[in-house]
Amino acid sequence: MIPLTWDMVVQGLVEAGRILGLLAVGVVVLELFAYFVFHRWLKLKHSLPLMLMLPALVAVAALIIYPFGFNLKLAFSNMSMYRFKNFSVGLSYGIENFLDVFRAPVLQNVTFLKLLLRTVVWTAVNVVFHVLGGLFLAILLNRPLKGKAIYRTLLTIPWAIPQVIAALAWKNEFHYQYGFVNAMLKQLGFAPVQWLSDPRWAFVAVIIVNIWLGIPFMMVILLGGLQSISPEYYDAAQIDGASGWQQFRSITMPLLKPVLIPATVLGVVWTFNNFNVIYLITRGGPMEGTDILVTSLYKAVFEFYRYGFGAAYSTVILIILLLFTWVHLRITRGMGEAEGA
Amino acid sequence: MMKKLFGKKGREDSLAKRLLIHLVLIMACVIAVYPFLRVITISLRPGAQLLSTSLALIPANATLENYRTLIFDKDFTIWLWNSLVVSITTVIVAVLLSASAAYAFSRWTFPGKKQGLLFLLTTQMLPPGMLLLPIYVMVVRMQLFNTYTGMILAHSVGAVPFSIWLLKGYYDTIPKELEEAALVDGAGAIEAFLKVIIPLSTPALGVCGLFSFMSSWSEFMMARVMLQKSNLFTWPLGFQKLLDQFTSQWGVFSAASVLVAVPAMLLFMYSSKWLVSGLTLGGVKE
Numbered sequence: 001m002i003p004l005t006w007d008m009v010v011q012g013l014v015e016a017g018r019i020l021g022l023l024a025v026g027v028v029v030l031e032l033f034a035y036f037v038f039h040r041w042l043k044l045k046h047s048l049p050l051m052l053m054l055p056a057l058v059a060v061a062a063l064i065i066y067p068f069g070f071n072l073k074l075a076f077s078n079m080s081m082y083r084f085k086n087f088s089v090g091l092s093y094g095i096e097n098f099l100d101v102f103r104a105p106v107l108q109n110v111t112f113l114k115l116l117l118r119t120v121v122w123t124a125v126n127v128v129f130h131v132l133g134g135l136f137l138a139i140l141l142n143r144p145l146k147g148k149a150i151y152r153t154l155l156t157i158p159w160a161i162p163q164v165i166a167a168l169a170w171k172n173e174f175h176y177q178y179g180f181v182n183a184m185l186k187q188l189g190f191a192p193v194q195w196l197s198d199p200r201w202a203f204v205a206v207i208i209v210n211i212w213l214g215i216p217f218m219m220v221i222l223l224g225g226l227q228s229i230s231p232e233y234y235d236a237a238q239i240d241g242a243s244g245w246q247q248f249r250s251i252t253m254p255l256l257k258p259v260l261i262p263a264t265v266l267g268v269v270w271t272f273n274n275f276n277v278i279y280l281i282t283r284g285g286p287m288e289g290t291d292i293l294v295t296s297l298y299k300a301v302f303e304f305y306r307y308g309f310g311a312a313y314s315t316v317i318l319i320i321l322l323l324f325t326w327v328h329l330r331i332t333r334g335m336g337e338a339e340g341a
Numbered sequence: 342m343m344k345k346l347f348g349k350k351g352r353e354d355s356l357a358k359r360l361l362i363h364l365v366l367i368m369a370c371v372i373a374v375y376p377f378l379r380v381i382t383i384s385l386r387p388g389a390q391l392l393s394t395s396l397a398l399i400p401a402n403a404t405l406e407n408y409r410t411l412i413f414d415k416d417f418t419i420w421l422w423n424s425l426v427v428s429i430t431t432v433i434v435a436v437l438l439s440a441s442a443a444y445a446f447s448r449w450t451f452p453g454k455k456q457g458l459l460f461l462l463t464t465q466m467l468p469p470g471m472l473l474l475p476i477y478v479m480v481v482r483m484q485l486f487n488t489y490t491g492m493i494l495a496h497s498v499g500a501v502p503f504s505i506w507l508l509k510g511y512y513d514t515i516p517k518e519l520e521e522a523a524l525v526d527g528a529g530a531i532e533a534f535l536k537v538i539i540p541l542s543t544p545a546l547g548v549c550g551l552f553s554f555m556s557s558w559s560e561f562m563m564a565r566v567m568l569q570k571s572n573l574f575t576w577p578l579g580f581q582k583l584l585d586q587f588t589s590q591w592g593v594f595s596a597a598s599v600l601v602a603v604p605a606m607l608l609f610m611y612s613s614k615w616l617v618s619g620l621t622l623g624g625v626k627e
Contacts, residue, residue, distance in 0.1 A: 153610060165602050
């Protein structure tokens with residue numbers, strides 16, 4: 001027998017129907033209210049766009065702005081597993097929570113500074129390989145070539161597989177005895193590696209997986225960028241006798257920049273925030289050896305139940321991410337200007 | 342060597358160069374595809390050979406046994422149904438809320454518009470887990486823990502801003518003259534939106550729905566926090582549970598992966614060109 005029962009199907013449909021029904025009623029009430037208040041009563045100039053946005057605005061306020069504020073409040077509280085309902089809020093709790101981020105190991109072993117350093121290494125190594133690998137493949141695919149569509153499709157597969165499946169499948173393949181990685185190493189005459197039980201190798205393993213996952217995105221984006229560069233530039237450079245490298249440096253790179261910069265910013269943010277790959281493959285272990293900031297945040301909150309601390313920690317991580325992105329933008333823009341000058 | 346890699350475009354390369362390029366691309370394709378081929382291989386292994394160090398792509402005595410176990414003896418169908426309920430409802434919520442909001446962002450100028458768009462973009466940067474804690478507390482307090490509703494709320498957090506951003510990009514590409522013509526014909530602004538813009542953007546709405554669907558469909562972290570009852574598990578949770586006993590369930594996990602990944606990959610291949618243009622469209626235009 002198939003385990004899914006008729007009762008479960010009905011239960012799902014009823015619950016989904018209830019949500020959508022509530023949503024519809026809510027939207028109608030909201031719009032009527034807005035119509036009479038903003039349009040009829042206050043006669044606002046922007047009442048129409050305001051009404052168009054209002055349902056989404058309320059949703060964003062309830063789902064993002066309020067939780068964000070609530071998170072800040074929790075950062076100044078002593079909420080924990082034992083004080084889930086009756087926690088108290090106060091400045092001293094907040095100071096404690098924020099100091100705890102820096103003065104003690106975030107979980108059990110590893111300190112904040114080390115996690116930060118590891119996150120920076122993780123992000124930098126991944127993004128550099130994503131960009132180099134993606135650029136290399138995009139340049140090859142941008143040449144006149146038979147079977148280009150097939151190559152392109154096959155090369156996008158790591159991006160197309162749901163990340164959870166890819167990560168779990170790779171986890172199996174890093175198994176010491178039965179995974180293909182060690183099986184191949186053995187056939188090539190190397191000693192098998194303790195991929196998941198040695199923290200250093202485990203970190204290498206998750207980086208390998210994430211590089212594999214991330215190259216196709218860069219390839220596709222950069223290929224789009226390359227295709228928008230007119231071939232006439234290259235023809236002209238050819239006539240002037242520019243070498244391949246010179247053409248790459250003074251035509252391809254500058255013209256690719258408008259695509260490259262936003263793509264690397266996205267890449268940095270996504271990699272910095274990547275939870276699935278590390279958590280599903282190593283759970284941050286062994287001995288917290290592969291934890292980065294976001295996985296340790298999740299574990300502090302949902303495995304160690306340190307809610308107040310976690311809220312403070314997440315605020316610190318957000319600030320670091322914003323700084324990180326800002327510095328990254330400064331550097332990439334700065335490099336572009338230096339080249340242009 | 343450099344010339345080979347970066348040289349002119351639009352002209353034929355020499356035979357040797359073309360061979361080299363094909364060789365490199367074939368190697369890259371093998372690296373890209375091999376792990377998934379292995380998943381298929383392992384899904385076909387009979388129980389007795391599950392733990393083998395063989396690298397053969399088609400296992401000896403290939404069988405569909407693992408697929409049978411998965412469908413009839415595991416909660417696979419329940420997980421799929423749960424994921425389906427959550428992600429389809431999330432999509433409807435997100436598209437309904439964002440279709441009109443994105444239109445306002447695309448067609449009107451009003452104070453705070455630029456900041457609003459920037460804000461929506463920033464929400465996509467928030468570290469995962471940051472809003473999860475407050476939303477978890479809210480969901481528990483509203484007694485929505487272990488319900489589809491709690492999951493759908495959690496998934497809408499990301500889906501609504503993303504959909505607004507994507508749809509605004511699409512609306513921007515629809516010429517204003519079309520609605521102006523309708524307005525001249527005496528239609529109201531709302532009527533013009535419903536009768537001109539919505540029909541024209543059905544493909545865009547579909548694509549936007551598809552992306553919200555795909556991200557909700559494969560979401561792991563929030564599900565892990567919001568759902569503890571195993572008969573409410575979405576498939577990512579179920580898959581992780583399957584792997585808790587690695588040795589006995591590797592084949593079943595692989596069968597499950599094939600059944601979920603193949604449709605997901607086809608859907609992705611079909612829609613990825615829109616995602617790429619959507620991402621760039623939103624960014625280029627203010």
